[in-house]
Amino acid sequence: MTRETLTNCPFCGKLTIKILHIPFVANTFASKCRAGGRNTVIQKERFDVLSGCDACGKSRKEVENTLNNKEDKISHEERIRRIRESGLPTRIEF
Secondary structure, three states: OOEEEEEEOOOOOOEEEEEEEEOOEEEEEEOOOOOOOEEEEEEOOEEEEOOOOOOOOOOHHHHHHHHHOOHHHOOHHHHHHHHHHHOOOOOOOO
């Protein structure tokens, strides 16, 4: 059961990127041998980017590379700002 969904563009933040979601599937097939052999075929969950951004003009490949490497792009200052906004303590006191 594949689904096509819309998500926000990582560059401009508008809801224009189409993504195809393919869910996890595990199928087991029994063969006709005397030992009762089984073969299991596993398809892992994945997300495929179908389109680029119409608002900012980024291509599909640029959007896909940014979404796959999203965690590497966040700077140290951005992490500290997010931690402070969420209310977590930034200093540990003993």
